[in-house]
Amino acid sequence: MKASSTGYRIIKDKLFISGVVLFSFLSIVPLLLILFYIIKNGIAVINWDFLTQLPRPMGEEGGGIINAIVGTLMLIVIACLVSVPVGVTAGIYLNEYRTGKIAESVRMAVEVIMGIPSIIIGIIAYTWIVIPLGSFSALSGGVALAIMMLPVIIKSTEETLKLVPNTLREASLALGVPYSTTIIKVIIPAGLSGIITGILLGVARVAGETAPLLFTAFGNPFMNYNILEPVNSLPLLIFVYATSPYQEWHSLAWGASLVLVVFVLLMNFITKLVTRR
Amino acid sequence: MGTKNTKRYKDRHERKEMIFRGILYLSSVGILLLLIGFFVSLPLDAFESIRKFGIGFAFTRIWDPVAGNFGALVFIVGTLVTSCIALVLSIPFSISIALFLGEYFREGIVSTFLKSAVELLAGIPSIIYGFWGIFVLVPIVIDLEMKLMVINDRILPYGVGILTASVVLTVMIIPYSASIAREVITLVPTDLKEAAYSLGATRFEVIRRVVLPAARSGIIAGIVLSLGRALGETMAITMLIGNANRLPDKLLSLANIFVPINTMASVIANEFAEATDSLHRSSLIYVGLLLFLITMVINITGRYIIKKTSVSIDE
Amino acid sequence: MNETFLRTEKLSALFNGERVVKNVTITFQKNKVTAIMGPSGCGKTTLIRCINRMHELIPGAATTGKIFLYDDEIGSINPILVRRKIGMVFQKPNPFPTMSIYENVIAGYRLNGFHLSRDEMNATVEESLRKAALWDEVKDVLHRKGTFLSGGQQQRLCIARALAMKPEVILLDEPTSALDPKATSRIEELIVELKDAVSILIVTHNTAQAARVSEYTAFMYLGELVEFGSTKKMFTVPENSKTEEYLMGKFG
Incomplete structure (x- = not known):
């Protein structure tokens, strides 16, 4: 072996780790840039009126995004009302009947649904709900988001309940507590933080979704509280404003982006807090 | 009682x-x-469109709502091209992150920071990427086009097109392949690595000869799953792809990197709400059906590789 | 003054078709401590899990034969009602982690939807904890989580939880196997004190423990009941050569 080859090997080793460090940090440069631009352009727009007023017609100064904030919250509430009961009970089922044929197929289905592009979920919500009801609606948008949340909730519920020790179930059953009560009052409370984490993750996943809302919730320049009518949402508003030719709308879109990013990051942060506890 | x-x-x-x-x-x-x-x-x-155009739909490059002629070739090519460019571009980044977090620096403040940053990257909504791309990336690409003088038959550079969309898509999929690759790299048994170190290997040699081969199928699975993501990505692409429903004339020319095109998800996003004609709508759903099937096959392949890997690690 | 309150008749327990308890016929005396001992895998735990019908919860499990609690055949009663009359304490202490000490003790009532007045609840909690010799240690921290207690205290909390339901009998499944020697001797003292209040069946693989706490001992081997009788007699003049070998530590 030549002595020089060791030196060459060490140089190669050093070069490689430098490359790893460089590429790792290069990949978060876009994140910093995005946050920088959103904060810089967004903060200039955000004030009390922006958060509490309706959009003004083109050409008028000011105006806010309250209809989109309310709409986003409405959509999330509808999505949770649909997906949480179904998702949690299906997660319980998977944990209870681990090796059954149905459980295996449901697990497979959850994986597949997880991977369905969100735009396709929009098409499905359109044909299943918008067409029968005859109108774009908050309901159809909420259902589309619910379909996207379901796999997240099911998986985290199953994973959490798997970690609840079997001895707790035995302790409860040995007291003569019925199976259903054991699940509801002993097993679920023991895994509650994990289940909540799953729901929050689901909300974080759909809060910024636009594609499934394009032809379901559709967007609405006015305030709407009726779940059977079109409703605006922050991502929809950003899409419309950002692709418009008007300068004023662009700055409103930056403001809305800041609100949306803060909301999504807050969800992720809360999720982390709950998990750590 | x-x-x-x-x-x-x-x-x-x-x-x-x-x-x-x-x-x-x-x-x-x-x-x-x-x-x-x-x-x-x-x-x-999609039945109306399937009956009218059959399987040839996927190989026809005409998309003409006015004449009622529909084919998805442009969108399939657009989807595959942007996704594949993004995939290739993302690999060095995601493997670097995976090695950084899973091999070199498993703990410490810097790792925690990088890890949270990558998680944030995954958490930022698609629409924000698109919006940011329009106002920050597009002007840069226009500059680039001017400098390179590849203005082709067009009068002005657009800034939107394959390159812009692919770059943003790259950033969006890095977190997915990185997190899966990191998990498999962490699982590479220490005794394997120590065996190599004891023979006098440098860290780079251990990574190249032991860690990466042992984690190979997991890394591939991560890349496959991120391809699934890329194929279905809608909003950012819709805002940055240029939405041109036609293929460039000479497909294999490097100048085409700046050309606007359209993807399967984007054409649905753009046209579905306005498609009043039933054949048009059913053709869009046909595109959706193809996208659904392609992403499903890709995802199942990825899951299958992961399942096989995790079994072999358990053994 | 011996009174039989619980007996099995040709009881067999199967697990995926394999018989792990074979044709056991045995009678248990009221207000006595009966130890069931044997090497691991001899079916002793399965035997007591048949008595409160916990065995049937495992997929692939089945039983044949009969068990009588006084005159009622256990198989004909809803398992939920059976389990309320027959308490059980497990190998590892398993207080409910989401409940306080107080709530753990009355968990049997709460979870079963029985409504007690506040006075009744307080009285039940205090009485059960006193019986389980835990009251003095926890009376000031009743509203802290049960999981903050030491392993031995947790196990006594589980005993209190079982006692609170005023069961006919308590089944103890190797209750000290996860505890240190000091905590073990506390539990053993407790078992001896408790027998005036409740009948006790204790499963153990520790022969010395059986000798210390029980009046009757059953020795099981490979799913069969090899010998059953008074503890004193079994430990001095065992009838069966297998029992003798086991007591001398030749296997198990």
Whole structure:
């Protein structure tokens, strides 16, 4: 072996780790840039009126995004009302009947649904709900988001309940507590933080979704509280404003982006807090 | 407790238990039905277009809503090209992150920071990427086009097109392949690595000869799954791809990197709400059906590789 | 003054078709401590899990034969009602982690939807904790989580939880196997004190423990009941050569 080859090997080793460090940090440069631009352009727009007023017609100064904030919250509430009961009970089922044929197929289905592009979920919500009801609606948008949340909730519920020790179930059953009560009052409370984490993750996943809302919730320049009518949402508003030719709308879109990013990051942060506890 | 009481209690109790188990069962079967619904609903709604254009739909490059002629080739090419460019571009980044977090620096402030930053990258909504791309990236690309003088037959550079969309897509998929690759790299047994170190290997040699080969299939699975993501990505692409429903004339020219095109997800996003003609709508759903099937095959392949890997690690 | 309150008749327990308890016929005396001992895998735990019908919860499990609690055949009663009359304490202490000490003790009532007045609840909690010799240690921290207690205290909390339901009998499944020697001797003292209040069946693979706490001992081997009788007699003049070998530590 030549002595020089060791030196060459060490140089190669050093070069490689430098490359790893460089590429790792290069990949978060876009994140910093995005946050920088959103904060810089967004903060200039955000004030009390922006958060509490309706959009003004083109050409008028000011105006806010309250209809989109309310709409986003409405959509999330509808999505949770649909997906949480179904998702949690299906997660319980998977944990209870681990090796059954149905459980295996449901697990497979959850994986597949997880991977369905969100735009396709929009098409499905359109044909299943918008067409029968005859109108774009908050309901159809909420259902589309619910379909996207379901796999997240099911998986985290199953994973959490798997970690609840079997001895707790035995302790409860040995007291003569019925199976259903054991699940509801002993097993679920023991895994509650994990289940909540799953729901929050689901909300974080759909809060910024636009594609499934394009032809379901559709967007609405006015305030709407009726779940059977079109409703605006922050991502929809950003899409419309950002692709418009008007300068004023662009700055409103930056403001809305800041609100949306803060909301999504807050969800992720809360999720982390709950998990750590 | 007397027998009569016992019996009454038993009936009431058993009904309650049956209802409870019934609800669990219904939810699970509901998930299956939901997926089956996709398989039934999409072909049904695309039926008009399927009947008219058949399988040739996927190989026809004309998309003309006015004349009622539809083919998805442009969108399939657009989707594959942007996704593949993004995939190739993302690999050095995601493997670097995976090695950084899974091999070089498993703990410490810097790792925690990088890890959270990558998680944030995954958490930023698609629409924000698109919006940011329009106002920050597009002007840069226009500059680049001017400098390179590849203005082709066009009068002005657009800034939107394959390159812009692919770059943003790259950033969006890095977190997915990185997190899966990191997990498999962490799982590479220490004794394997120590065996190599004891033979005098440098860290780079251990990574190249031991860690990466042992984690290979997991890394590939991560890349495959991120391809699944890239194929279905909609909003950012829609805002940055240029939405041109035609293929460039000479496909294999480097100048085409700046050309606007369209993807399967984007054409649906752009045209679905306005498509009043039933053939147009059903053709868009046909595009959706193809996208659904392609992403499903990709995802199942990725999951399959992961399952096989995790089994081999357990053994 | 011996009174039989619980007996099995040709009881067999199967697990995926394999018989792990074979044709056991045995009678248990009221207000006595009966130890069931044997090497691991001899079916002793499965035997007591048949008595409160916990065995049938495992997929692939089945039983044949009969068990009588006084005159009632257990198989004909809803398992939920059976389990309320027959308490059980497990190998590892398993207080409910989401409940306080107080709530753990009355968990049997709460979870079963029985409504007690506040006074009744307080009285039940205090009485059960006193019986389980835990009251003095926890009376000031009743509203802290049960999981903050030491392993031995947690196990006594589980005993209190079982006692609170005023069961006919308590089944103890190797209750000290996860505890240190000091905590073990506290539990053993407790078992001896408790027998005036409740009948006790204790499963153990520790022969010395059986000798210390029980009046009757059953020795099981490979799923069969090899010998059953008074503890004193079994430990001095065992009838069966297998029992003798086991007591001398030749296997198990």
